[in-house]
Amino acid sequence: MIKRTIYIGNPSYLKLKQKQLVVQEPESKEIVGTVPIEDIALLLLDHYQITISNQLLIKLQGNNVAVVSCDEHHLPFGMMLPIYGHSEYSERIKHQLSASEPLKKQLWKQTVEQKIANQEALLNLNNKLSEPLAEYKLTVKSGDTTNREGMAAQHYWKHLFDNFSRERFGSAPNNLLNFGYAVLRSIVARALVSSGMLPVLGLFHKNKYNAYCLADDIMEPYRPFVDKLVFNYVNNSYRDNFELTKQTKAHILTIATQDVFIDGVERPLFVAVTTTTASLYKCFTGELRQIKYPELD
Incomplete structure (x- = not known):
């Protein structure tokens, strides 16, 4: 299965629910999208008003998802990876x-x-x-x-x-x-x-x-x-x-x-x-x- 690259460029609250990444609009609380964690390879965060739950971060790391944050120039600046991703x-x-x-x-x-x-x-x-x-x-x-x-x-x-x-x-x-x-x-x-x-x-x-x-x-x-x-x-x-x-x-x-x-x-x-x-x-x-x-x- 081909993994997906997910780009988030608006103010958002990201959380985990039933093994899904849930994207929620912060003010209205409206759910604007969901993606199965197992389908994600790269999560790109490109807005200063993005909040992500620690529970979601742990699940993403457990599935070897690279979480990348962007700077004020909208270029990838930081990357979070699991400490290890292989049984050996x-x-x-x-x-x-x-x-x-x-x-x-x-x-x-x-x-x-x-x-x-x-x-x-x-x-x-x-x-x-x-x-x-x-x-x-x-x-x-x-x-x-x-x-x-x-x-x-x-x-x-x-x-x-x-x-x-x-x-x-x-x-x-x-x-x-x-x-x-x-x-x-x-x-x-x-x-x-x-x-x-x-x-x-x-x-x-x-x-x-x-x-x-x-x-x-x-x-x-x-x-x-x-x-x-x-x-x-x-x-x-x-x-x-x-x-x-x-x-x-x-x-x-x-x-x-x-x-x-x-x-x-x-x-x-x-x-x-x-x-x-x-x-x-x-x-x-x-x-x-x-x-x-x-x-x-």
């Missing part, structure tokens, strides 16, 4: 902790290669210059010591959008990309916890202030799928101003159900991420030598 949690953490540096460098190499391959595919889909990326992809070294990822990104952003500079706080569509990446990060972090791993222990990212280093690693090959969604949205719209409206957010939130090709089959991105994190754990145990990542086509 301690055993799996041991394997993650014992992973050698050479192994992590090889896994990062695979990650960068697939990210560049997906960037190349997106440029090709839109008849953009992609030739340099093919060379970068073939020359990635263990640990990406020659920074092929950065070189590829420089070319990629120069050619994907017209007159565009990729900056975290830059002009649109940077805001749309930031929102999509934040949602993607939450999906990946949830999958890592569900697979019994700590999102904080990265392969490459090691910022001591970052609690989601591994999520930031594993999401890299998935970023071009967000780029594709945003690119199509921008280029199929007649507007010049792209604000993060509720309509825009609703469109970007469909990233979770976008079909991707992984491990020989087509799956929703949300399911594909779980395939990736499961394969990562098997790489830590020695059962696999290659992480399973999606291919953009």
Whole structure:
């Protein structure tokens, strides 16, 4: 079953009743919607006047639901996940902790290669210059010591959008990309916890202030799928101003159900991420030598 992403953007009281998330209008007490807890993967809270019961939070955590709160810019700011999400949690953490540096460098190499391959595919889909990326992809070294990822990104952003500079706080569509990446990060972090791993222990990212280093690693090959969604949205719209409206957010939130090709089959991105994190754990145990990542086509 495909899990759902639930977005709450109005003043609301959220509570639990009969294993359902109940959304209630605070003043009139009117019930405006209910969703079975077991159907939810991600709950996005985007209003300062949202109240959520602790009983509901506990039930959400018990079902590995990522609860994400947004800031004043309406961008995902904080994330709540269960402490553990797998019955073999301690055993799996041991394997993650014992992973050698050479192994992590090889896994990062695979990650960068697939990210560049997906960037190349997106440029090709839109008849953009992609030739340099093919060379970068073939020359990635263990640990990406020659920074092929950065070189590829420089070319990629120069050619994907017209007159565009990729900056975290830059002009649109940077805001749309930031929102999509934040949602993607939450999906990946949830999958890592569900697979019994700590999102904080990265392969490459090691910022001591970052609690989601591994999520930031594993999401890299998935970023071009967000780029594709945003690119199509921008280029199929007649507007010049792209604000993060509720309509825009609703469109970007469909990233979770976008079909991707992984491990020989087509799956929703949300399911594909779980395939990736499961394969990562098997790489830590020695059962696999290659992480399973999606291919953009």
